[in-house]
Amino acid sequence: MTAEALASKVAGRFPQVVMAAVPVKDYCTLRLTSASELAPVVGFLKEELGFDYLEMVTAVDWLGPVSPEGFVRGGRNPNPFASEEPPTPPAARNPGAPYKPVFDLLWCLANIPERSRVFLRLEVPRDRPVVPSLCAIFKAADWQEREAFDLLGIAFEGHPNLKKILTPDFLVGHPFRKDYAHVKDRYDE
Amino acid sequence: MGVILEKFPKAAKALPGGSVALTTADAFIGWSRKYSLWPVQFGLACCAIEMMAAYAARFDFDRMGVIPRASPRQADVMLIAGTVVKKMAEPVIRLYHQMPEPRFVVSMGSCANCGGPYYDSYSVVKGVDRLIPVDVYIAGCPPRPESLLYAVVKLQEKILKMKLAKGAGATPQQETGARNINA
């Protein structure tokens, strides 16, 4: 199924779901307009178009360049003999970058017999990152959503077991957020 | 064993010709210790694969008396083969304290030495010597199995230098850092 054919099929049922302006290159990418659409669209794709394999769940924090505070050395050069050069202001580095205070969530569904896959994306505001969980539809969502919760702090509503999975219990914050500031614990210095 | 190692040196020193007896005992204890280094069967990351290669046919660790033990209670040496992350730090310390004295630690690979490629990461302990005392460090990412063999040879040399008279029957209680056995 070509990307356009798939997009038009989905648009036939959900007219507000359109091809995303920034696609994941070479793949069909559909943009959802609100979190409440997620479950019906995914259900439609699974039941009627045969996309029954959840390949990936992830999210991107588009706040801006990553903060050096998120690293143990605070972004300093690891070479102790290197001269300390003044840091470039982050905004000046990439002028054309599409920074905005949102989390961009991304789901990848695959149809194994037809060898096609589709990406769904949804923007949620950074101050209230809540999306419905897909655990009831795909069991594969279980750990991947926990990972996104642990690393980016996105709350998946309806997830049966939403808790930390990768980072240690004493780690404060969500390290993959761009503004994450590392708090030194008993193992750092 | 502990009683002999702790009380015997003092008693022997008081006797005439005791120092000769001590030297003989040192040679015997050192010899038996160095050829039966049993590591905990415990791998963390990439280096563990090289450690497995060292146990396998080509490098054949067994010929140096190195036989992996499944339980830390039966082990003498701990090969820290891989990245120690903060979540794993507590179990590593606990495993170390479960091993009987004298116990030795080999830090294998850059990650265990100093954090390696993850020197900047929020979740990696920058060197296992911040948690437990280390006897031998091996450089490399990952080190070759030959390096691990060499580390065992170095550890054997170190063990031979342990002297009863200096109170080194049981290793000095040191919390962290690069350990000096004769300290």
Added chain:
Amino acid sequence: MTNTAGSRGGRFDQLFVNLGPQHPSTHGVLRVGLTLEGEVIVKAEPDIGYLHRGSCKLAETRGYHQCVVLTDRWDYVSAMPNNLAFCLAAERLMGLEIPARARHLRVVMCELNRIASHLLFLGTYGIDLGAFTPFLHAFREREMILDLYEMLCGARLTYNYIRIGGVMSDITQEWAAKTREFLGFFKPRMREYDDLLSFNPIFLARTEEVGLIDARQAVAWGLSGPNLRGSGVSYDVRKADPYSSYERFDFDVPLGKRGSCWDRYYCRALEMRQSVRIVEQALDGLPAGDIAAKGVSKTPKPPPGEAYAHVEASRGDLGIYLASDGGAAPFRLHARAPSFINLAILQEMLVGRKVADVVAILGSIDIVLGEADR
């Protein structure tokens, strides 16, 4: 220990058992919290993160070429497919065209690495079930592959051989001859493994009826690689979404029937035969030409955009999602790690099984914790 009413009417003691993080057969630092009722598991909770190194976050401060080094250390048993997945995603982001010779060399290296990885699985799975000898046999052959890699790029495990735009170095005549020699040596050995392990009655008794996953369950949990194919679902990225000119090679995708531990095991054993076929074809039909695309900058700054590329790594479908903001470092790097996703099914699969089967099931999933935790 708590006393609860057992499922069969009587009173059973519930016992909580920690498997790992230090356990001789957990394949790395994995903890599984098992709640037992007698010998039967009523609840299993895999606990990962004991090797979470935050490499995807580190990638946000490193150049694209430097990130290849980090990918090596995810699935350290077979690092080439990791390199390849990252490079494919980065190349898609930059819009690079890869010369045919480089594409073929990548295929050769990935398939050799698949053999090496499955050999390690074979050896350690034998150890898990109490057979030590296959480990020595498997490592003998694995060392030969590692020697080839060492000759090629100087490293035994972490190669950094596949670079953005192509590969690091060309192969020599000598290398090709040695590889053919190895393949000639290896082919009859696969029957040896079958005699030693695959059709050994004790091994069969411990794996044939254990850890059944049916096709629906496998798809629902998002399994990939031999774990999915062991259940009879024909999904191989090399066929489904061909990359790096895999469409030019003739090979089969071995499938299991019932999704038992043995099916998954034997899928891998058969895959090694297919990998040998692919390597032979790739060496025979190696096109002449460049080994790297021209004009790849040393500090590439791809235009803002997003790309996804996935490869059939030794453990399954390894996908890399890369987002760029126009800077010299990836804005976001996410890996769809097959070990991580394959591991999740344990919580459903172990329930109702005996404790003795845990290691058989865990081993058959073939995880690498470096990849599961990243």
